[in-house]
Amino acid sequence: MSASRPPVSVAILAFEQTSASVVHGMYDLFMSAGRDWGVIVDGRPGPCLMRPRIVARRRGALTVSNGIVIHAHAGFDKTAVPDIVCVPEVTIAPGEPLTELFDPEIAWIRQCHAAGAIIANACSGVMLPAQAGLLDGLEATTHWAYCDVLRERHPKVRVQPQRALVVSGDAHRLVMAGGGTSWLDLALYLIARSIDVESAMQVARINLIDWHAIGQQPFARLARSRQVEDAVIARCQAWIAEHYAEHSPVAAMAGLSGLPERSFKRRFREATGMAPLEYVHTLRIEEAKHMLETGDTPIDEIAAEVGYEDPRFFSRLFRRQVHLSPAQYRKRFGAVRRMLATHGGYAVPGKSPSSSSMTASRNAGT
Incomplete structure (x- = not known):
């Protein structure tokens, strides 16, 4: 990545019906890109290649579903369109209506996508861009518990339940990770795509991210x-x-x-x-x-x-x-x-x- 190029801006969406682990976990991985490998190799941090911010309806504290307090850096009205919007999981029952609960979030996702942002969705968070109409006619994936609901509510969406990561849409600006801890895969993919593969591999090595449990020795x-x-x-x-x-x-x-x-x-x-x-x-x-x-x-x-x-x-x-x-x-x-x-x-x-x-x-x- 060129030293003159500004860091990739990432807005991590926060709302009450999500979990802190995904929001803060993605934040930590994005902050690690470029910065932490230098610490490991020569004891000096490198440049931060990504600039994540937690964004919500309003700036300030909100308590999410597992009782953890998240502090949003900015509200929608004070946030410039980022390069990437990350939508975390939605921790509500699969059949529960979303529109009234998430109208502001859905409108902001639609606005950012129209302005050119990548919309990256973890687990059941894909239900929000689906509700925004962004997935009509496209392949998509989500957590297995939400696949049937996604098909029923949005019959134009081509649901791919067997795939852990799906990239769809104009300029491949809709990215979806299936479920569970696949948000780790999502974050690595976004680092690789927006910076380079080597930076993503460095983050994977530092944080011991692997598809199997292998310990620290590698x-x-x-x-x-x-x-x-x-x-x-x-x-x-x-x-x-x-x-x-x-x-x-x-x-x-x-x-x-x-x-x-x-x-x-x-x-x-x-x-x-x-x-x-x-x-x-x-x-x-x-x-x-x-x-x-x-x-x-x-x-x-x-x-x-x-x-x-x-x-x-x-x-x-x-x-x-x-x-x-x-x-x-x-x-x-x-x-x-x-x-x-x-x-x-x-x-x-x-x-x-x-x-x-x-x-x-x-x-x-x-």
């Missing part, structure tokens, strides 16, 4: 490879970020430092918290992760490209560090990246993963 190693203040060791970090696949990289770094090998290893551990060889393995594994996510290169070839002649040793090391085999990692995180890059036939326009986890490591070493 995400944790890069945090230990951040830039250090020792200028000699920092120079070695910069060099190894470009030459990690070479033979005898530790000896090469020691030679570059001008220090006796024992002194070099001691200073390197003091500066980075890792032995030099452990650091090299970390960089190699991070690059291997990116290659597994983004392509179909055979695992044996990936091992060779990142510096391991023995693919069995590489696989054992990868499993020990990541707690997944290379094949398991590719299956899980390759699917995440593909979902973000191309979902429902909609390719994120002009966006491709231009940098990898390895690039982040290289930036940390310069």
Whole structure:
């Protein structure tokens, strides 16, 4: 994203009949985009790439369905049309009428859509743009408990209950996530679409967002490879970020430092918290992760490209560090990246993963 481009503006709609977890959860993920990866990699926050605000009928406090108080930053009348409007779940019985309850919200959604905003809907929140007439003739999805009601009330809508994420409408400006915690998928998709895929992957890694429970290990190693203040060791970090696949990289770094090998290893551990060889393995594994996510290169070839002649040793090391085999990692995180890059036939326009986890490591070493 260009440094001169303003942050993507996001209005997260709040009303009494919703839950705080979706409203605040989406807010946190959008605020994380761009900002938090720098903290993990080099200890400094990056630029905020999105600017979320909680918007309601009126500015101020409102108590939502689970008893939590949400503070709306602005009312409808004081909110400029944002790039994205996020509609959270509606926590009312599926058969209950919506019109009288949500007339102001429905009117504001219709107004923002007419002005060019993306309308992104989590779970049963899709009932509001449906009531606004925005989904007529289009594919849509919602929580399974609301699918029959959506069909009955809006027979022109082509309901797709089996799909977790649907993108529809003119310029693909209507986005719907099916139910439950699929608002996480929705937020990642919006980050990928409005910024780039790599930013969405960073948010997924930082927040441990996955479609399966796998623990923290696939995400944790890069945090230990951040830039250090020792200028000699920092120079070695910069060099190894470009030459990690070479033979005898530790000896090469020691030679570059001008220090006796024992002194070099001691200073390197003091500066980075890792032995030099452990650091090299970390960089190699991070690059291997990116290659597994983004392509179909055979695992044996990936091992060779990142510096391991023995693919069995590489696989054992990868499993020990990541707690997944290379094949398991590719299956899980390759699917995440593909979902973000191309979902429902909609390719994120002009966006491709231009940098990898390895690039982040290289930036940390310069």
